[in-house]
Structures are given as C-alpha cells and as structure tokens.
C-alpha cells in the first residue's frame with residue numbers, strides 16, 4: 560500500500576513557458592510573488608516569467624534575495640512580502656533554493672505559525688497556496704517533490720520537511736531557462752540528480768513505480784550529464800538532463816532518499832557547502848557501505864545494469880556496489896567535481912558533530928537499513944580520501 564504523489568501539471572520542452580498563461584488562467588489567480596535570486600533577476604529570467612503572468616491577466620512583484628542554502632530569515636523576509644502584498648500564488652524562478660523557499664512560504668501562508676513548526680514529516684494540515692516552479696537547473700527535482708529544506712543557522716543544521724501539501728501546482732522545465740547554467744552548477748546539480756535516483760533505488764520504500772523512474776534517470780544522467788557539461792549549448796543534452804532530474808525527483812519524492820542526503824544536509828547546514836557537491840563526494844562511499852548490507856545485492860544489480868556496467872554478473876552485492884561506486888567516481892571526475900572531503904577542506908574533528916546531525920535527519924530513516932552513528936562517522940572518515948576509517 561503506498562501513496563504516490565505528483566504535481567498537477569508539468570510543462571516540458573524548449574519554449575514551454577508559453578503554456579503557462581492558460582494554466583494560470585484556469586486557476587483564477589490574480590496576484591503573484593516571483594521568488595528568485597539576484598543573478599536571475601538581473602539576467603531578465605524573472606521578468607520573462609513576469610511577462611507570462613501579465614499575459615494571464617494577473618499582476619506580480621519580485622523578491623530576488625534568495626541565497627543558496629536558504630535560511631529561516633530568507634523565508635521570513637519572503638513571507639513578509641507575500642503577506643503584505645496579499646498574493647494568491649508564488650512563482651519560484653531558480654533551482655532548489657528558490658523553489659524550496661517558495662514551498663516554505665506557501666505552507667506558512669496557508670497554515671499559519673512559523674516555518675520551524677513544519678520540520679519533519681507531514682506536519683501541515685492544509686495544502687499550501689499555489690506555486691509555479693520555473694526550474695533553471697537540472698538537478699534538485701524540487702519542482703516535483705514533496706520535500707523542502709530550510710537552513711537553521713542558530714542550530715547549524717538544515718531542517719528537512721517532507722510534506723505533500725508543499726508540492727507545486729505547475730512545474731516548468733523549459734530548457735531556455737537552463738542553457739546559461741555554468742559548468743560547475745551543471746555538474747553539481749547533475750550529480751545531485753544522480754544521487755536522488757540511486758538513493759531512490761536503495762531506499763526502504765522503493766517500489767516498482769519508483770524504480771522505473773529512478774533506473775531510467777540513472778541511465779539518462781550517465782549518458783547526458785557529460786555532454787551537457789562539455790557543451791552547455793547542446794539542447795538535446797540539456798533537455799534529457801531536464802527529463803532525468805524530473806524523473807529522479809518523482810522517484811525519490813515517493814521512495815525516499817537515504818544516508819547520502821542525511822550526511823550531505825549535515826555538511827550543508829554546519830559548513831555551508833554546496834548540496835550537489837557534498838552528494839557527489841559522499842555517494843560512492845555510501846554505496847560501498849550500503850553494498851555490505853544483507854539482501855541489498857539485487858538493488859545494486861539493477862543500478863549496475865542502468866549504469867551500463869557489464870561483467871558484473873555473479874559478483875557479490877558488495878563487489879557490485881564497489882563497481883558502481885567506481886563508475887560514479889569516474890563520472891564525478893569527468894565533470895570536474897572534487898573526489899573527497901579533503902578537497903572540500905572538511906576536517907576530521909567535525910565528524911562527530913556531523914554524524915550527530917545526520918542521524919537526526921529525516922532522510923536517514925529512508926536508507927535501506929538505518930546505520931549507527933559510529934558507522935556514519937566511519938563513512939565520513941573514508942570520504943576524507945586519505946585511507947582513514949575502516950568499515
């Protein structure tokens with residue numbers, strides 16, 4: 560028995576932003592707040608969305624101070640603007656940071672209280688106010704998921720909210736908004752999507768309907784991420800990455816994530832490191848750890864097949880996981896991402912506190928099997944990349 564959540568409507572393909580005005584009209588919305596960052600505001604991307612809102616006969620204002628790893632303070636500022644302007648919908652223009660900010664604002668607008676009240680699983684009672692999410696990256700999947708993350712600087716942690724009431728109404732994946740994404744962001748968000756897909760296959764709640772999307776996404780990302788990275792103007796590669804991150808998002812939103820995200824959230828909250836890069840570094844080490852869990856071999860066989868690895872038949876689950884991890888390391892390296900935590904300047908005396916935080920992250924419970932705090936510390940040690948830490 561399972562709940563399967565999806566967004567109301569998704570617009571795909573180059574130029575698909577043109578399909579937004581009729582969708583807005585159908586919903587009868589009148590006043591929107593565009594939530595974006597300074598770069599997308601100055602580049603004119605936010606205004607291009609604003610023009611479509613005007614075309615629908617609605618009006619809009621723009622909040623453009625979203626930062627990576629958005630904090631409670633950013634959410635509150637944005638919430639204040641939304642309440643003062645009495646908006647009836649939000650339009651996020653950006654990647655996970657803008658979309659997650661919109662989700663937090665939407666939930667508090669509809670349910671009252673403070674954003675902190677909604678940390679955890681299914682904490683709101685009412686559906687949030689409508690959100691349009693115009694995705695400008697290809698990775699976070701936030702436009703299709705029931706997850707959002709808000710940084711709590713006073714606790715040096717990230718609050719992870721899992722709540723279908725936050726899901727957007729209209730997801731726009733028009734590659735015209737992704738074409739100028741720089742190489743570093745293409746790589747980091749692409750590896751975030753790969754992590755979503757792999758963790759969805761390894762998650763406790765994985766099911767045939769989530770595997771279908773996750774395994775397809777793994778294949779598409781391994782094929783198209785290097786192409787999108789090498790030539791950002793390759794429309795086909797950008798489009799395929801956009802479909803892949805969307806399907807990976809659908810998979811993990813319904814199956815759950817796992818240890819990589821729990822450990823990466825801790826690093827993002829404590830050390831303010833970029834989410835996709837933390838995932839890319841941790842993913843192979845966590846795969847090697849998970850590969851040793853009893854009964855997980857079949858799942859790694861599926862991942863190996865999706866990665867196009869041959870010659871893995873007859874291997875133990877552990878060896879299969881190592882082969883997959885090796886492939887992920889070489890993919891990360893091909894798209895210029897760091898290999899280990901040492902390159903991210905993470906220090907080993909941070910591990911105790913990081914593991915403490917990671918154990919409390921709601922993603923941790925989704926891992927195929929819940930690790931102990933000591934095991935999490937060991938994985939961090941291994942990920943330092945200096946031969947430290949033994950499983």
Ligand SMILES: [Fe+2]
Pocket residue numbers: 699751755820834838
């Ligand atoms: Fe992620």
